[in-house]
Amino acid sequence: xxxxxxxxxxxxxxxxxxxxxxxxxxxxxxxxxxxxxxxxxxxxxxxxxxxxxxxxxxxxxxxxxxxxxxxxxxxxxxxxxxxxxxxxxxxxxxxxxxxxxxxxxxxxxxxxxxxxxxxxxxxxxxxxxxxxxxxxxxxxxxxxxxxxxxxxxxxxxxxxxxxxxxxxxxxxxxxxxxxxxxxxxxxxxxxxxxxxxxxxxxxxxxxxxxxxxxxxxxxxxxxxxxxxxxxxxxxxxxxxxxxxxxxxxxxxxxxxxxxxxxxxxxxxxxxxxxxxx
Amino acid sequence: xxxxxxxxxxxxxxxxxxxxxxxxxxxxxxxxxxxxxxxxxxxxxxxxxxxxxxxxxxxxxxxxxxxxxxxxxxxxxxxxxxxxxxxxxxxxxxxxxxxxxxxxxxxxxxxxxxxxxxxxxxxxxxxxxxxxxxxxxxxxxxxxxxxxxxxxxxxxxxxxxxxxxxxxxxxxxxxxxxxxxxxxxxxxxxxxxxxxxxxxxxxxxxxxxxxxxxxxxxxxxxxxxxxxxxxxxxxxxxxxxxxxxxxxxxxxxxxxxxxxxxxxxxxxxxxxxxxxxxxxxxxxxxxxx
Numbered sequence: 001x002x003x004x005x006x007x008x009x010x011x012x013x014x015x016x017x018x019x020x021x022x023x024x025x026x027x028x029x030x031x032x033x034x035x036x037x038x039x040x041x042x043x044x045x046x047x048x049x050x051x052x053x054x055x056x057x058x059x060x061x062x063x064x065x066x067x068x069x070x071x072x073x074x075x076x077x078x079x080x081x082x083x084x085x086x087x088x089x090x091x092x093x094x095x096x097x098x099x100x101x102x103x104x105x106x107x108x109x110x111x112x113x114x115x116x117x118x119x120x121x122x123x124x125x126x127x128x129x130x131x132x133x134x135x136x137x138x139x140x141x142x143x144x145x146x147x148x149x150x151x152x153x154x155x156x157x158x159x160x161x162x163x164x165x166x167x168x169x170x171x172x173x174x175x176x177x178x179x180x181x182x183x184x185x186x187x188x189x190x191x192x193x194x195x196x197x198x199x200x201x202x203x204x205x206x207x208x209x210x211x212x213x214x215x216x217x218x219x220x221x222x223x224x225x226x227x228x229x230x231x232x233x234x235x236x237x238x239x240x241x242x243x244x245x246x247x248x249x250x251x252x253x254x255x256x257x258x259x260x261x262x263x264x265x266x267x268x269x270x271x272x273x274x275x276x277x
Numbered sequence: 278x279x280x281x282x283x284x285x286x287x288x289x290x291x292x293x294x295x296x297x298x299x300x301x302x303x304x305x306x307x308x309x310x311x312x313x314x315x316x317x318x319x320x321x322x323x324x325x326x327x328x329x330x331x332x333x334x335x336x337x338x339x340x341x342x343x344x345x346x347x348x349x350x351x352x353x354x355x356x357x358x359x360x361x362x363x364x365x366x367x368x369x370x371x372x373x374x375x376x377x378x379x380x381x382x383x384x385x386x387x388x389x390x391x392x393x394x395x396x397x398x399x400x401x402x403x404x405x406x407x408x409x410x411x412x413x414x415x416x417x418x419x420x421x422x423x424x425x426x427x428x429x430x431x432x433x434x435x436x437x438x439x440x441x442x443x444x445x446x447x448x449x450x451x452x453x454x455x456x457x458x459x460x461x462x463x464x465x466x467x468x469x470x471x472x473x474x475x476x477x478x479x480x481x482x483x484x485x486x487x488x489x490x491x492x493x494x495x496x497x498x499x500x501x502x503x504x505x506x507x508x509x510x511x512x513x514x515x516x517x518x519x520x521x522x523x524x525x526x527x528x529x530x531x532x533x534x535x536x537x538x539x540x541x542x543x544x545x546x547x548x549x550x551x552x553x554x555x556x557x558x559x560x561x562x563x564x565x566x
Contacts, residue, residue, distance in 0.1 A: 010472070014371045021365055022382050028440070029385060031408060032397045048408045089293045096290030108291060115302040117553045119501045121525040122542040123305035125535065126312075130304070149301040152294060181286055210390035212504045213522070217530070231392045234508060241400055248393045255388040263381055270445070271452035 029252070036245035043241045058246035065243075067221060071229035072250065074140065075209060078225060081144040082151060082208045083201050089148075090155035091197070095185050097156070098163040099171075116153035120213040123149055128217060138220045146214050151204045158203070161272055162196025163189055199269030202262045206255055226251045306546070313540040318533050330540040339516065340524075340541070347520040347545075349431065351499040354438045358495055359488070361439060362446025367476065369447075370454045380451065387444050395508025398437045399424070424510050427517040434518055437505050442498070446491050453487035454480065489563055493556045500549055521545045 035043050037054035062068050097105060127146050128137065136142035166189055174184045190197070215225040230251050233244040259266060313331070316324045334340045365383070369376050386394070401409050402423040410420045423433045457480060465475045503522040506512060512519035512527065519527075521541060529538035 011371065011373070014368045017365075017368045018372065018379050021368075022379065024440070025383055025385055025444070028397050028401055029389070031401060035400060044406050046406060046411065048411055085297075089297065092290045093294035096287045100287035100290070102287040105287075108295070111298055111302075112294075113553070113557075114550060115298055117497050117549055118302060118306070119522055119525075119542060119545055119549060120503065121522055121529070121538065122309050122546045123302060125529055125539060125542075126305035126308035127301070129308070145297070146301055148297045152297055156294065206388060210388075212390065212392045212507070217526075227390050227392050230390070230396065231508065233396065244396055245400070248396055252389050252393055255390075256385070259384065259388045260381075263384070266384070267380070267448060267452070270448055 032245050033249055035241050036249050038242060040240065040242060058242040059250070061243060062246055062250060067224060068229055068247065071224045071226050074219075074223050075226040078140050078143050078147075078223065079205050079208045081140060082147040083204045085144055086148060086151040086155045086204050087159075087197065087201050090152060090159050090200070091185075091190065093152075093156050094160040094163055095181075095189060098160055099181070112153035112156055115149050118149065121217075124214055124217040131218065137218060138222045138224075140223050143215060143218055143223055143225070146218060147208050147211065151207065154207070155200050155204055158200040158269060158272070159193065159197060162193040162200075165196070166192045195265065195268070196272070198262075199265040199272075202258070202265050203269045206258065206266075209255055309539045309543050309546075312536055313543045315536055317535050319535060326536075330536050331544075334537070334540055334544070342516065343519045343521060343524050346431065346518065347500060347502075350435060350438075350502060350518075350520055351496060354435045354442075354499045354502075355492065355495040357435065357439045358443045358446050359492065361443045362491070363450050363488070365443070365447045366450035366454055369451055380448065383444055383447060385444070386441050387448075389441070391441065391504025392508045394437060394441045395505045398433075398440075398505075399509055402433065425514065427514050430510050430514060430518045434506055434509060437509065438499065438502065441505065442495065446495065449491050450484065450487060453484050457483050486560075486563060489556075489560055493553070493560070496556070497549060497553060500552070 034050075034052075036058055037056070038049070038052055039055055039057075042049050042052045096102075097109070123146070127142075131137035131139075131142050136145075170188050170192070171184060174188045179187060210227060211225075212227040212231060215228050216231065219225060219228060230244075230247050233247055314325060314327060316322065316326045316330075369379055369383075372379065389397075401407050402421075404410060404420070404422045404425050407423075409423075413420055421429055421433075424430050461479050461483070462475060465479045470478065501522055502520055503526070506518055506520055506523050507526070510518045512523045522545075525538045525541045525545070528534045528541065
């Protein structure tokens with residue numbers, strides 16, 4: 001076997017491995033999708049049915065299930081609110097860290113990192129007690145605020161690394177043109193880092209949309225999110241697969257569609273943060 | 278980048294972030310720490326008990342078992358995800374056509390919520406009606422009870438986590454591989470290094486920092502695992518898959534033992550933060566090299 005043949009064989013092997021990985025990655029989601037369209041009998045049939053008559057019943061039943069549509073809308077609202085708070089506050093904080101030297105800067109950085117690392121139940125229970133007192137338990141704003149423990153450090157870290165990419169000549173030029181600090185932020189940093197800020201917003205949205213631990217402990221009915229609603233099907237896992245699968249698909253779909261359109265941003269956000277630090 | 282010295286202005290910029298951090302992380306940390314020295318079960322009773330909560334935990338075999346299982350889960354899942362993610366990244370980096378599409382498809386699990394991953398795996402891995410056991414049987418392989426037996430449950434939740442999070446390692450390592458400088462790789466090839474030699478001697482050392490970052494993220498994230506265990510085994514059978522966060526949840530919301538739950542979390546947070554600090558120190562040293 002000569003050199004070229006070996007290279008070809010290697011490439012063939014690489015494609016085979018990739019194909020296997022794609023199969024393992026996608027099959028569970030596709031299987032869940034088929035079950036959401038199966039009758040109970042078809043879902044439980046042995047051997048498993050690959051060809052069956054699809055039904056919409058499980059999806060229609062979700063519309064009648066108390067609170068499910070509400071949970072979906074709650075999640076849209078809480079996600080938007082959480083992303084907005086995280087991005088606005090992180091833009092200012094990142095600008096502060098990036099452009100200024102001040103006492104306590106290192107402490108601030110370490111604090112952000114520590115907050116990000118904390119296990120959820122350390123802060124969820126104290127927040128529960130606080131929220132019961134001030135009436136923020138089971139509210140959208142209450143959830144959006146607690147999500148900041150994770151989202152804010154993440155956003156500061158990412159947006160800061162996008163600010164680092166802004167060429168310093170532009171920064172200098174804007175100052176010579178008479179821009180003050182906020183003017184430079186508005187006219188130089190925000191426009192130039194806009195794709196990065198978008199990437200940060202998208203990743204934050206995906207995280208909040210999918211979060212369970214915090215939502216499970218701090219929401220009940222009024223602000224219940226989609227993951228908590230899906231988790232309530234937990235008891236059905238061995239009884240009724242259809243409703244559970246349909247609810248799961250409804251919860252996944254927005255993020256999958258999101259991923260298709262924003263894939264470039266997602267990869268950019270995920271990789272820049274880790275490659276540049 | 279000129280660093281300016283307008284001190285006060287910088288404080289205004291970070292003030293909102295600091296306020297949020299105080300409410301969402303400083304207050305809870307202090308509250309939990311204080312509560313761990315009291316006896317409180319949601320009621321009016323609120324007695325100072327000193328270090329008794331800690332001593333009770335240290336004497337309980339259940340606590341040590343759960344701590345051990347948390348680390349077992351984290352170490353095995355992280356190692357598995359790093360190996361699989363690195364391997365896949367190397368393979369996809371090798372491809373000439375379709376690498377972009379393959380990357381997009383492999384990214385899918387990261388878009389799926391942990392609780393849905395959990396419920397989905399319950400359907401696929403059902404011992405009687407699941408398709409995985411059906412396929413194993415058709416291939417003449419032994420069936421598995423998966424989540425249903427103490428001997429296999431932990432391995433199964435680790436496998437589920439690997440399905441979910443390997444893509445995270447993959448995507449970052451792939452970007453790392455694609456941004457490596459070409460000269461040293463080319464030089465090694467000219468010197469007659471094989472693909473394997475070039476990988477282990479040239480590429481892998483250059484990827485060190487990226488791999489280390491991924492290692493930190495995956496270690497901390499797997500230590501804090503909750504969703505997929507809550508959604509699949511709930512910590513069982515018996516307590517064979519119970520981890521620190523599911524234990525704290527159960528104590529606080531099922532048994533209403535708030536002080537005990539907070540004590541567990543204070544100890545666990547100290548462990549997690551200590552590990553992050555050690556990692557950060559190591560990372561600094563790595564960058565200095």
